[in-house]
Amino acid sequence: MGVRQAQKQQSRRALMDAGLRLLEEQNLAGLGVREVTRAAGMSPAGFYRHFRDMADLGVALVEESLASLHVLVRSVLEERGGAEELIDRTVEVIEQHVRGNRAHVRFLARERHGGVRQVREAVAAELDRFAEEVGAALAPQSVSEGWSDEELRMLAGLYVEHMVSTAASFLEAPDPEAGRRIAATARMQLRLVSLGRRHWKDI
Amino acid sequence: MGVRQAQKQQSRRALMDAGLRLLEEQNLAGLGVREVTRAAGMSPAGFYRHFRDMADLGVALVEESLASLHVLVRSVLEERGGAEELIDRTVEVIEQHVRGNRAHVRFLARERHGGVRQVREAVAAELDRFAEEVGAALAPQSVSEGWSDEELRMLAGLYVEHMVSTAASFLEAPDPEAGRRIAATARMQLRLVSLGRRHWKDI
DNA sequence: TGTACATCAGTGAACGCGCGTTCACTGATGTAC
DNA sequence: TGTACATCAGTGAACGCGCGTTCACTGATGTAC
Numbered sequence: 496m497g498v499r500q501a502q503k504q505q506s507r508r509a510l511m512d513a514g515l516r517l518l519e520e521q522n523l524a525g526l527g528v529r530e531v532t533r534a535a536g537m538s539p540a541g542f543y544r545h546f547r548d549m550a551d552l553g554v555a556l557v558e559e560s561l562a563s564l565h566v567l568v569r570s571v572l573e574e575r576g577g578a579e580e581l582i583d584r585t586v587e588v589i590e591q592h593v594r595g596n597r598a599h600v601r602f603l604a605r606e607r608h609g610g611v612r613q614v615r616e617a618v619a620a621e622l623d624r625f626a627e628e629v630g631a632a633l634a635p636q637s638v639s640e641g642w643s644d645e646e647l648r649m650l651a652g653l654y655v656e657h658m659v660s661t662a663a664s665f666l667e668a669p670d671p672e673a674g675r676r677i678a679a680t681a682r683m684q685l686r687l688v689s690l691g692r693r694h695w696k697d698i
Numbered sequence: 699m700g701v702r703q704a705q706k707q708q709s710r711r712a713l714m715d716a717g718l719r720l721l722e723e724q725n726l727a728g729l730g731v732r733e734v735t736r737a738a739g740m741s742p743a744g745f746y747r748h749f750r751d752m753a754d755l756g757v758a759l760v761e762e763s764l765a766s767l768h769v770l771v772r773s774v775l776e777e778r779g780g781a782e783e784l785i786d787r788t789v790e791v792i793e794q795h796v797r798g799n800r801a802h803v804r805f806l807a808r809e810r811h812g813g814v815r816q817v818r819e820a821v822a823a824e825l826d827r828f829a830e831e832v833g834a835a836l837a838p839q840s841v842s843e844g845w846s847d848e849e850l851r852m853l854a855g856l857y858v859e860h861m862v863s864t865a866a867s868f869l870e871a872p873d874p875e876a877g878r879r880i881a882a883t884a885r886m887q888l889r890l891v892s893l894g895r896r897h898w899k900d901i
Numbered sequence: 902t903g904t905a906c907a908t909c910a911g912t913g914a915a916c917g918c919g920c921g922t923t924c925a926c927t928g929a930t931g932t933a934c
Numbered sequence: 935t936g937t938a939c940a941t942c943a944g945t946g947a948a949c950g951c952g953c954g955t956t957c958a959c960t961g962a963t964g965t966a967c
Binding site for chain 1: 849889
């Protein structure tokens with residue numbers, strides 16, 4: 496990649512970083528081209544060398560945010576161990592991810608039901624893919640014996656939804672103590688779901 | 699109430715209705731005073747006879763939206779019957795509520811993690827109150843024997859979170875068939891949680 | 902009931918401002934020979 | 935290596951526009967007697 500390409504890439508990053516930072520306190524729909532370019536140290540017109548409009552930048556941010564979330568989900572699904580350890584590990588990984596990617600997580604929580612259709616749809620489509628992936632990982636487990644595709648999808652959806660809402664809760668935690676309470680609650684909830692899962696086929 | 703008061707009330711309603719309608723397609727943070735007054739058939743300056751600013755109108759809408767949700771939650775909690783009927787009834791009530799209050803539900807989903815702090819906090823506080831209320835209703839049930847306050851709060855939180863996410867799903871359903879799928883999934887998820895709940899004290 | 906005055910919801914004009922987008926441009930980087 | 939031209943990321947000025955908010959006002963409603 497030539498110097499010019501590298502510089503362009505750098506400017507694009509600066510715009511996305513500025514956007515991400517500004518979006519911690521406001522909605523994508525309320526974010527302005529001038530605002531972002533100002534924060535990125537660029538002239539307003541320069542924005543258009545990278546994005547068609549703000550929605551376009553939003554979609555780019557969704558892709559980036561969900562890519563890092565994808566890594567997270569995959570890593571949890573690959574873990575092996577007893578139910579209890581898996582639950583502890585899951586909650587721990589969510590908490591760490593939120594800590595390390597506050598802006599991305601906040602952006603997703605905020606724009607998931609936000610005012611920009613393209614962005615909403617991108618988030619929804621990606622969460623569906625997560626659910627599918629989780630479902631595929633649950634299928635071969637012995638506890639899932641006799642489960643239909645529909646039942647697996649239902650369970651996967653419950654897990655994904657729980658992950659999202661737990662991440663959003665961590666985001667709002669005002670202090671470490673609140674974080675610990677959220678983690679404890681999330682672990683109990685996962686334990687309860689796991690129990691229900693084990694007894695699903697008891698008739 | 700005199701004629702003048704009644705007319706003022708009517709104008710206030712017109713502003714809130716216009717806001718609610720406009721917020722189906724955008725965020726509160728992106729909504730303008732002129733936009734709302736135009737939609738409500740009032741001059742821009744008239745807005746300030748009713749609200750300090752848009753955030754103020756937002757908080758009024760939260761209160762209204764959550765009042766109707768409160769009625770919903772209460773009605774479900776008061777129902778009596780077998781676990782299976784209660785689950786069916788719960789999902790049915792959620793679906794009906796979304797059908798009859800689309801704009802309010804959408805507003806809540808959108809602004810729960812939206813860009814206006816006051817509004818976010820109002821929603822969070824009210825959802826906490828719901829969870830507490832649900833917890834109080836669960837406590838006396840025989841299945842809850844031996845459950846600590848913490849455990850009851852954890853379960854109540856799971857139910858409230860599930861209600862919110864199910865309502866949001868109904869909102870996005872493009873056709874009746876999708877609605878039926880969402881309802882079926884929600885019922886199964888509640889059944890699974892109910893199973894976990896019954897086996898929570900099995901050691 | 903009638904009259905004189907007070908209240909105040911809603912108006913219309915005005916303000917200064919920052920917005921998104923366009924344009925011709927500049928000058929560093931890339932390419933062909 | 936050097937030269938001549940092409941590309942194109944980023945600039946700075948300009949545009950027209952709708953914004954939030956203020957202000958003095960109007961006229962219907964309310965109140966006191």
